[in-house]
Amino acid sequence: MTPELGQIALILALLLALAQSILPIVGAWKNNSAMMAVARPAAFGQGFFVVMAFVLLVWAFLHFDFSVQYVADNSNLALPWYYRITAVWGAHEGSMLLWIFILNVWTLALALFSGQLPEAFAARVLGVLGIISVGFLAFILFTSDPFGRLIPMPPDGGDLNPVLQDPGMTFHPPVIYMGYVGFSVAFAFSIAALLGGELEQAWVRWARPWTNIAWAFLTCGIVAGSWWAYAELGWGGWWFWDPVENASFMPWLVGTALIHAQAVTEKRGSLRAWTILLSIFAFSLSLLGTFLVRSGVLTSVHSFASDPRRGLFILCFLIVVVGGSLLLYALRAPKVAGGKPFAVVSRESAILVGNLMFTVAAAMVLLGTLFPLIGDALNLGKISVGPPYFGLLFPLLMLPIVLLLPFGPYLRWGKGEPQILKRVMLRALLAAVACAIVAAFFVDGKLKAIAGVAAAVWVAVGVLLYVVKRWREMPRGRRYPAEMAGMLFAHAGVAIFLIGVLLSESLSATSDVRMAPGETKTIGGYDFRFDGVRETQGPNWRADQGTVTVTRDGKPVAVMQPQKRTYTREQIQTESAIYPGLTRDLYVALGEPMDKQHIDGAWALRLYYKPFIRWLWFGGLMMMLGGFVSACDRRFRIRRTAIVDVAEPMRTSVLAENRT
Amino acid sequence: MSRLIPFIGFLLLAGLLGFGIWWNTGHDQTAIPSPLINKPAPDFKLPLLYEPTQTVTRESLLGKPYLLNVFASWCIECGVEHPVLQAAAPTLGVALVGYNYKDAPDDAKAWLATHGNPYSLLMADTSGQTAIDFGVYAAPESFLVDAHGVIRYKHIGPITPEVLDNELKPAIAALPQEPR
Numbered sequence: 001m002t003p004e005l006g007q008i009a010l011i012l013a014l015l016l017a018l019a020q021s022i023l024p025i026v027g028a029w030k031n032n033s034a035m036m037a038v039a040r041p042a043a044f045g046q047g048f049f050v051v052m053a054f055v056l057l058v059w060a061f062l063h064f065d066f067s068v069q070y071v072a073d074n075s076n077l078a079l080p081w082y083y084r085i086t087a088v089w090g091a092h093e094g095s096m097l098l099w100i101f102i103l104n105v106w107t108l109a110l111a112l113f114s115g116q117l118p119e120a121f122a123a124r125v126l127g128v129l130g131i132i133s134v135g136f137l138a139f140i141l142f143t144s145d146p147f148g149r150l151i152p153m154p155p156d157g158g159d160l161n162p163v164l165q166d167p168g169m170t171f172h173p174p175v176i177y178m179g180y181v182g183f184s185v186a187f188a189f190s191i192a193a194l195l196g197g198e199l200e201q202a203w204v205r206w207a208r209p210w211t212n213i214a215w216a217f218l219t220c221g222i223v224a225g226s227w228w229a230y231a232e233l234g235w236g237g238w239w240f241w242d243p244v245e246n247a248s249f250m251p252w253l254v255g256t257a258l259i260h261a262q263a264v265t266e267k268r269g270s271l272r273a274w275t276i277l278l279s280i281f282a283f284s285l286s287l288l289g290t291f292l293v294r295s296g297v298l299t300s301v302h303s304f305a306s307d308p309r310r311g312l313f314i315l316c317f318l319i320v321v322v323g324g325s326l327l328l329y330a331l332r333a334p335k336v337a338g339g340k341p342f343a344v345v346s347r348e349s350a351i352l353v354g355n356l357m358f359t360v361a362a363a364m365v366l367l368g369t370l371f372p373l374i375g376d377a378l379n380l381g382k383i384s385v386g387p388p389y390f391g392l393l394f395p396l397l398m399l400p401i402v403l404l405l406p407f408g409p410y411l412r413w414g415k416g417e418p419q420i421l422k423r424v425m426l427r428a429l430l431a432a433v434a435c436a437i438v439a440a441f442f443v444d445g446k447l448k449a450i451a452g453v454a455a456a457v458w459v460a461v462g463v464l465l466y467v468v469k470r471w472r473e474m475p476r477g478r479r480y481p482a483e484m485a486g487m488l489f490a491h492a493g494v495a496i497f498l499i500g501v502l503l504s505e506s507l508s509a510t511s512d513v514r515m516a517p518g519e520t521k522t523i524g525g526y527d528f529r530f531d532g533v534r535e536t537q538g539p540n541w542r543a544d545q546g547t548v549t550v551t552r553d554g555k556p557v558a559v560m561q562p563q564k565r566t567y568t569r570e571q572i573q574t575e576s577a578i579y580p581g582l583t584r585d586l587y588v589a590l591g592e593p594m595d596k597q598h599i600d601g602a603w604a605l606r607l608y609y610k611p612f613i614r615w616l617w618f619g620g621l622m623m624m625l626g627g628f629v630s631a632c633d634r635r636f637r638i639r640r641t642a643i644v645d646v647a648e649p650m651r652t653s654v655l656a657e658n659r660t
Numbered sequence: 661m662s663r664l665i666p667f668i669g670f671l672l673l674a675g676l677l678g679f680g681i682w683w684n685t686g687h688d689q690t691a692i693p694s695p696l697i698n699k700p701a702p703d704f705k706l707p708l709l710y711e712p713t714q715t716v717t718r719e720s721l722l723g724k725p726y727l728l729n730v731f732a733s734w735c736i737e738c739g740v741e742h743p744v745l746q747a748a749a750p751t752l753g754v755a756l757v758g759y760n761y762k763d764a765p766d767d768a769k770a771w772l773a774t775h776g777n778p779y780s781l782l783m784a785d786t787s788g789q790t791a792i793d794f795g796v797y798a799a800p801e802s803f804l805v806d807a808h809g810v811i812r813y814k815h816i817g818p819i820t821p822e823v824l825d826n827e828l829k830p831a832i833a834a835l836p837q838e839p840r
Contacts, residue, residue, distance in 0.1 A: 280666075288673075297684055308681050311680075312681055315678060319674050322670055322674075323667065326670050327667050330663040330666070370673075370676060373677075377676060377679050
């Protein structure tokens with residue numbers, strides 16, 4: 001009975017989403033308050049039913065309801081309860097339900113905290129979110145029903161893909177969807193502004209924390225995904241330029257451009273059209289990512305079971321939403337252009353250059369991702385551009401950003417002072433060169449590693465000098481407002497990230513070896529002794545578990561136990577053993593037994609020594625922290641509470657103050 | 661006008677994606693064209709299954725076309741194609757060479773004893789090393805090699821009666837009409 005309730009809940013949610021999308025937008029157009037007032041109750045109602053559907057699916061998983069096809073396909077009696085919850089988003093249908101669930105979380109938050117926005121504007125924003133809901137609810141109901149029944153009910157189910165049975169996977173999808181879907185808020189703001197024909201700076205200020213939070217979630221999600229690939233896939237890599245990774249990375253690149261462009265628009269009123277275009281792009285790329293992952297148009301290591309019908313549906317939805325909003329932009333955008341002028345040497349220019357680089361990089365990634373498709377279209381055969389293409393172009397495009405990054409804060413809005421700039425540049429350059437020379441001795445003259453040290457020092461010194469400058473020049477309490485602290489955190493994160501990427505890329509050592517028990521292999525100064533393999537057992541798997549004892553100069557360092565697991569349905573999954581450290585990771589993955597008869601018990605092993613690799617995730621987390629901290633700025637908050645507290649006539653005057 | 665550029669760009673993208681959907685409904689993405697087609701078969705030297713002291717090489721098979729059939733006793737699909745091969749072997753027009761892949765010799769012999777042995781020659785690649793040169797992903801796979809040792813046709817998966825009639829037989833008929 002409960003699965004049918006879930007289905008009914010989704011149908012009711014779809015009807016409420018229709019009400020939420022059509023009535024408020026028409027109401028805002030006709031200036032009809034009654035119709036606009038539908039927006040919030042409809043959003044709450046939709047949220048209620050979507051949450052209900054989601055909870056019912058979780059319930060079905062927790063209670064082994066194998067009469068539900070989706071539950072039977074993705075779980076079994078032996079699967080631990082926590083993985084039965086994450087199995088909800090372990091395959092296509094459920095992950096769409098997670099998508100719409102998170103869209104509703106954002107919509108509810110927006111409905112709750114949008115009290116101070118002008119009535120018509122809030123109605124339009126919620127209406128646009130309603131349109132997106134309609135699309136995805138219809139998609140779930142017509143092409144990917146998670147509540148479909150399976151008759152007769154099997155005694156036991158299949159299994160959750162063992163690749164997904166990992167702690168990293170429990171929170172990676174929800175977090176990354178928080179980011180993806182979070183860009184819908186900025187998108188809805190832009191569309192509402194285009195529909196209304198004007199973009200107030202105050203509204204951009206109001207949208208900024210939302211975009212920052214979405215961006216921070218996306219950053220966290222990508223970091224978690226990269227960490228999961230590193231720990232779980234057993235290849236020792238952290239980024240593969242896979243279509244699905246690219247699908248999450250493109251919105252991130254555009255989103256990074258967007259949070260900076262929003263700052264310009266909010267503070268100076270310039271780049272309005274650009275900000276609007278970027279918010280359309282960021283969300284469109286999120287939708288495009290959904291399309292690429294689920295349509296089967298591109299093959300990837302972790303794409304979902306594909307179905308052309310689903311692809312066609314999302315494509316039609318893309319055309320309506322993205323095509324429609326870009327057409328709207330073409331027709332209405334000129335009306336919201338304007339703002340204060342700025343000189344060549346100014347913070348606006350620096351941000352604009354960065355924006356351009358991020359956007360071009362996103363386009364470059366898009367082109368590379370779609371290349372196999374272009375090859376098919378032009379009848380060039382099966383071609384794809386892999387890491388060589390991305391590995392060459394991406395660093396080139398990021399180079400200007402890294403070079404400019406330390407100076408952004410020093411540049412004034414409107415017109416910067418070249419004098420201060422020269423002084424800072426000289427100091428950062430000296431520090432970078434000095435550290436690079438010292439580093440050259442430690443890394444055997446490997447160019448990439450030296451470049452990594454120099455770039456990281458360049459960025460870090462720039463950030464540090466600015467921290468010192470603020471400390472000296474500003475009175476206590478006004479030195480580091482949250483918005484600025486967040487920016488400094490994120491930029492420092494870039495420095496840490498650079499160390500992680502460039503040092504681990506150039507200094508890593510790998511060895512694929514056949515080892516018999518007792519044999520020792522040395523890489524990166526560490527001695528790895530193989531002590532053989534024995535059988536072990538988990539809740540829903542059995543495994544061959546190897547033991548590798550690591551020593552350095554005779555002193556014990558770690559005992560590592562990589563596994564080769566066989567899950568309930570005979571799926572095999574490698575569990576690599578990682579011994580983490582601040583300056584290096586040791587990583588062992590168990591391969592195949594080398595002799596079937598087990599005479600000497602030799603196995604194929606893959607050993608890695610990965611210096612500083614942890615820093616790249618740590619840098620990513622710093623960037624995420626920066627996003628969250630910035631979003632907490634009192635400037636965004638106080639204004640809001642002040643507006644809520646004051647009486648209605650005051651509200652308009654406060655908003656009027658901010659007009660340019 | 662310049663405001664229309666993003667919209668036009670998107671239309672191009674949508675066209676490409678639409679093409680992608682249409683293309684993928686008609687084409688199997690997993691069908692990777694073998695880079696070996698119309699290339700000489702890789703060099704190999706493998707022992708005979710029944711007489712492991714004797715070996716077969718690429719050179720020793722030159723002169724006559726043959727169908728190299730990769731199979732294993734552990735492969736369920738091989739059991740599906742085996743009756744088809746057995747029925748077709750006498751009228752195939754080319755020699756059927758068995759390639760026993762990653763199999764324990766005793767298992768293979770027992771399997772052939774129960775299912776029958778249609779092969780005129782049987783070699784064993786117990787380690788699966790040589791199969792890597794042939795680009796074998798899994799059993800069963802079949803390679804049609806002409807008299808000059810050039811691979812002319814490749815099929816991944818079991819040879820069904822349809823594959824036999826629609827692909828394999830035309831491929832054999834299209835072989836250069838040299839000493840057969």
